[in-house]
Amino acid sequence: MKRRDFLKLTTATAAGGLTGAHIRPSRAQSRKDTLLIVSENGPNNLDVMGVGTNLQGSEASWNTYDRLMTYGVKKDANGNDHYDSDKFQPELAESWDLGDMSVTFKLRKDAKFHDGAAVTAKDVKWSLDRAVTVGGVPTFQMAAGSMQKPEQFVVVDDHTFRIDFLRKDRLTLPDLAVPTIGIFNSGLAKQHATDKDPWAMEWLKNNEAGSGAYQIEKWTPGQELVYRRFDEWKSGSLPKIQRVIWRMVPSPSNRRALIERGDADVSFDLPPKDVSELAEEKKLKVVGTPIDNCIVYIDMNVKTPPFDKLKVRQAIAYAIPYQKIMDAAMFGRGVPMFGGPAEVSAPVWPQPTPYVTDLAKAKQLLAEAGLADGFETTLSFDLGIAVTNEPICVLVQESLAQIGIKVALSKIPGANWRAELAKKTLPMVVNLFGGWLLTPEYFFFWNYHGQNSLFNTMSYQNPAMDKLINAARFEEDPQKYKEEIEGFISLAFADVPRIPLFDPFLDVAMQNNVTGYQYWFHRRLDYRPLAKT
Amino acid sequence: MLVVRRLGTALPSVAGVIVVTFLLTRALPGDPAVYFAGIAATQEAVEQIRHQMGFDRSLPAQFLDYLGQLAHGDLGTSLTTGQPVLSELLTRLPASAELGLTALCLSVAIAVPLGVAAATRPGSLVDHACRIITTAGVSLPTFFTGLLLVYLFYYLAGWAPAPLGRLDVFSTAPPRWSGFYLIDSLVAHDLDAFRASLAQLILPVATLAIFSLAPLARITRAAMLAALGSEFVRTARASGLPRRRIVFVYAFRNAVLPVITTLGIVCSFLIGGSVLVEKVFAWPGIGSYAVEAMIASDYASVQGFVLMMALLYVLLNLCIDIVYGLVDPRVRLEA
Numbered sequence: 001m002k003r004r005d006f007l008k009l010t011t012a013t014a015a016g017g018l019t020g021a022h023i024r025p026s027r028a029q030s031r032k033d034t035l036l037i038v039s040e041n042g043p044n045n046l047d048v049m050g051v052g053t054n055l056q057g058s059e060a061s062w063n064t065y066d067r068l069m070t071y072g073v074k075k076d077a078n079g080n081d082h083y084d085s086d087k088f089q090p091e092l093a094e095s096w097d098l099g100d101m102s103v104t105f106k107l108r109k110d111a112k113f114h115d116g117a118a119v120t121a122k123d124v125k126w127s128l129d130r131a132v133t134v135g136g137v138p139t140f141q142m143a144a145g146s147m148q149k150p151e152q153f154v155v156v157d158d159h160t161f162r163i164d165f166l167r168k169d170r171l172t173l174p175d176l177a178v179p180t181i182g183i184f185n186s187g188l189a190k191q192h193a194t195d196k197d198p199w200a201m202e203w204l205k206n207n208e209a210g211s212g213a214y215q216i217e218k219w220t221p222g223q224e225l226v227y228r229r230f231d232e233w234k235s236g237s238l239p240k241i242q243r244v245i246w247r248m249v250p251s252p253s254n255r256r257a258l259i260e261r262g263d264a265d266v267s268f269d270l271p272p273k274d275v276s277e278l279a280e281e282k283k284l285k286v287v288g289t290p291i292d293n294c295i296v297y298i299d300m301n302v303k304t305p306p307f308d309k310l311k312v313r314q315a316i317a318y319a320i321p322y323q324k325i326m327d328a329a330m331f332g333r334g335v336p337m338f339g340g341p342a343e344v345s346a347p348v349w350p351q352p353t354p355y356v357t358d359l360a361k362a363k364q365l366l367a368e369a370g371l372a373d374g375f376e377t378t379l380s381f382d383l384g385i386a387v388t389n390e391p392i393c394v395l396v397q398e399s400l401a402q403i404g405i406k407v408a409l410s411k412i413p414g415a416n417w418r419a420e421l422a423k424k425t426l427p428m429v430v431n432l433f434g435g436w437l438l439t440p441e442y443f444f445f446w447n448y449h450g451q452n453s454l455f456n457t458m459s460y461q462n463p464a465m466d467k468l469i470n471a472a473r474f475e476e477d478p479q480k481y482k483e484e485i486e487g488f489i490s491l492a493f494a495d496v497p498r499i500p501l502f503d504p505f506l507d508v509a510m511q512n513n514v515t516g517y518q519y520w521f522h523r524r525l526d527y528r529p530l531a532k533t
Numbered sequence: 534m535l536v537v538r539r540l541g542t543a544l545p546s547v548a549g550v551i552v553v554t555f556l557l558t559r560a561l562p563g564d565p566a567v568y569f570a571g572i573a574a575t576q577e578a579v580e581q582i583r584h585q586m587g588f589d590r591s592l593p594a595q596f597l598d599y600l601g602q603l604a605h606g607d608l609g610t611s612l613t614t615g616q617p618v619l620s621e622l623l624t625r626l627p628a629s630a631e632l633g634l635t636a637l638c639l640s641v642a643i644a645v646p647l648g649v650a651a652a653t654r655p656g657s658l659v660d661h662a663c664r665i666i667t668t669a670g671v672s673l674p675t676f677f678t679g680l681l682l683v684y685l686f687y688y689l690a691g692w693a694p695a696p697l698g699r700l701d702v703f704s705t706a707p708p709r710w711s712g713f714y715l716i717d718s719l720v721a722h723d724l725d726a727f728r729a730s731l732a733q734l735i736l737p738v739a740t741l742a743i744f745s746l747a748p749l750a751r752i753t754r755a756a757m758l759a760a761l762g763s764e765f766v767r768t769a770r771a772s773g774l775p776r777r778r779i780v781f782v783y784a785f786r787n788a789v790l791p792v793i794t795t796l797g798i799v800c801s802f803l804i805g806g807s808v809l810v811e812k813v814f815a816w817p818g819i820g821s822y823a824v825e826a827m828i829a830s831d832y833a834s835v836q837g838f839v840l841m842m843a844l845l846y847v848l849l850n851l852c853i854d855i856v857y858g859l860v861d862p863r864v865r866l867e868a
Contacts, residue, residue, distance in 0.1 A: 036702055044613050044615055045615050052582075053613065137578075206615070221615065221621075223698065223815075223817045247698070247702065251696075253678075253683075254683060254814075257684070258696075261688060263697075264695075354736060475769050
């Protein structure tokens with residue numbers, strides 16, 4: 001560049017910059033086919049089977065990979081689209097034949113990976129073998145559906161694939177439709193495999209090898225993920241949106257400003273206060289769906305006195321300011337899980353407990369337990385979700401002070417949270433658990449079972465409870481199944497080591513011209529049905 | 534000579550930084566293995582990940598490993614983003630530097646004349662204005678100023694572009710040459726990109742400038758007052774030198790040393806410490822990277838960040854020393 005040109009250029013642009021701060025982009029032509037999503041965090045790994053892949057990674061995988069089958073869609077109570085856990089739909093498999101101890105899939109013959117290679121049964125086997133072999137979350141997820149050994153996966157011919165069952169498990173088929181079990185392009189992946197890394201974990205971290213409706217155009221970790229539609233996608237009707245741009249915007253107030261100004265199309269992870277205000281203003285479309293099989297709760301460690309006494313736990317359950325929490329901490333963005341009927345009468349989970357706020361009764365129970373003067377304890381919470389956790393804890397602290405219990409609050413940083421939970425020494429915690437698979441026994445197996453998993457923060461071990469949960473997992477008689485489920489729920493409410501508070505909403509705010517939003521159990525966005533009108 | 538000697542004295546501090554960051558990151562609360570094992574991990578899965586990451590080995594062994602990697606220019610791999618730390622820092626550093634340096638230029642352009650004006654007319658309107666601006670500048674937290682500016686100029690007025698980082702969604706980044714979008718877009722003759730990146734810069738730069746002009750203006754004012762009250766200025770005045778010459782040649786040149794020192798401190802703060810501003814404007818800089826790494830106990834990234842910042846400080850101090858020598862002959866003579 002010549003000096004004179006440079007000077008002209010710089011003065012011209014400086015003048016352009018100075019004359020108006022309103023240098024807003026005016027490239028609106030591609031807006032209609034492009035969807036701009038903003039959320040707090042993005043994926044840390046494009047490989048859903050990778051080590052430590054986060055939930056955002058599932059979203060990337062869900063839209064770029066296909067699975068053998070997927071769930072159907074139904075309308076929920078509010079008329080919003082909601083996935084249907086009772087109905088399976090073909091994705092890479094056109095049809096399947098469920099036998100007594102095996103299931104045989106017929107694969108679509110026209111399905112292609114993004115590089116043009118045909119999807120064959122070999123790829124399916126490679127992917128499922130990978131899931132049961134690499135360890136960590138995918139292996140565990142497969143085991144939840146009783147898929148544990150590569151020998152279970154059989155290639156019959158190029159387009160026929162069979163899974164042999166180890167045992168009858170009602171979760172085997174549902175498990176094949178979760179994000180963890182996407183089908184990889186084995187030919188492409190193997191080119192990048194090494195002796196040390198036979199499953200190409202390193203390469204697939206940053207590269208995608210799927211056959212899904214979208215392919216990745218550009219990924220800048222922590223900043224942006226850009227997708228382009230895969231026009232030869234055959235596993236469903238071709239999506240309307242041609243390009244999806246997912247930007248990470250850490251500040252919640254800016255995410256709100258972006259969607260209110262109309263610059264972003266969809267905003268995820270907004271705090272409940274913002275969502276409730278946006279919903280009231282009615283300028284935008286706000287969809288809140290109670291998260292399936294999920295509750296926010298307060299746990300008391302039954303191995304730590306005085307929480308070993310049932311009456312103390314009951315006293316606390318009567319001293320929680322339930323409605324205040326719903327109003328002042330959650331701004332109504334959740335389904336209350338308190339004030340239910342005295343008897344459990346339906347095999348559904350979550351369902352409201354019989355407890356309500358009753359300070360007189362709480363005081364009396366505490367006196368009966370020999371602690372009329374109260375005691376001191378600590379309530380811990382995860383700073384990672386302090387937006388809702390902190391007000392909840394402060395409200396609980398205030399309320400328990402009225403029955404003489406002095407509560408100190410302990411804020412634990414997100415990275416430290418699981419490690420602290422694993423020690424099982426925290427006397428009281430506020431936490432959340434949500435299961436991808438819907439059955440109540442799945443929730444109870446992780447939370448109330450005597451195997452004492454990480455999520456059994458209350459260290460609750462009761463042989464009667466274990467017996468009911470174990471029986472329900474493999475029960476085939478519907479009547480008995482119902483009784484077992486109601487049995488363990490009643491027991492959980494009576495012994496009350498855990499106090500359920502509410503089922504939180506998954507909230508999404510979007511522009512009015514965005515249609516086709518569906519709620520999915522993985523709590524992330526499915527781009528394929530979305531459109532802009 | 535001076536440069537070589539100064540570099541020599543910097544070596545022990547770099548070595549110290551390497552040891553201390555290694556030990557401090559190991560002392561961070563939190564267990565990265567548990568964090569990365571995921572929600573439903575079993576104890577074996579956690580142990581397996583611990584082994585993969587090498588955290589089951591003794592501290593001295595881990596440290597030797599780390600030194601070996603450093604010698605090869607390998608800062609390790611970030612656990613949160615899965616990318617090599619070095620390349621991430623190098624792509625993010627220009628973003629922070631562009632933001633910080635632009636803000637620095639703006640605040641120097643305002644603060645120094647303001648400080649000089651305030652010192653030459655103590656008690657005047659300019660002096661009071663200087664005092665108010667500096668007090669406001671230091672007392673308003675940057676995230677607050679940032680959010681306020683976003684609210685006023687983006688949300689209400691609609692003048693500023695969406696706070697979405699270095700470029701709006703529909704612009705493409707210019708081909709990388711320096712990593713500074715303003716420069717790269719000019720090199721590539723891409724005026725659209727230049728305008729877009731300049732527009733994105735305005736609010737965060739203003740936020741940082743408001744914060745950083747306070748110390749600069751105060752120091753300029755104080756140093757100028759001291760210089761103007763000194764004996765050589767009195768002599769100059771008595772000799773009947775023109776006022777302009779007294780202020781700018783004799784007083785200002787002597788007052789500029791503390792200003793340069795402050796400039797160095799402010800500059801390093803602007804590059805490495807503008808975490809909150811980066812968060813507010815979704816700016817992909819190194820500050821927000823370091824904080825995210827810290828939250829996840831991501832050792833490699835934190836170590837890489839601290840090491841890079843230490844090197845930057847050493848370089849910056851070196852530059853300041855050299856500038857000192859240029860401004861003040863005494864420094865050269867002592868050396």
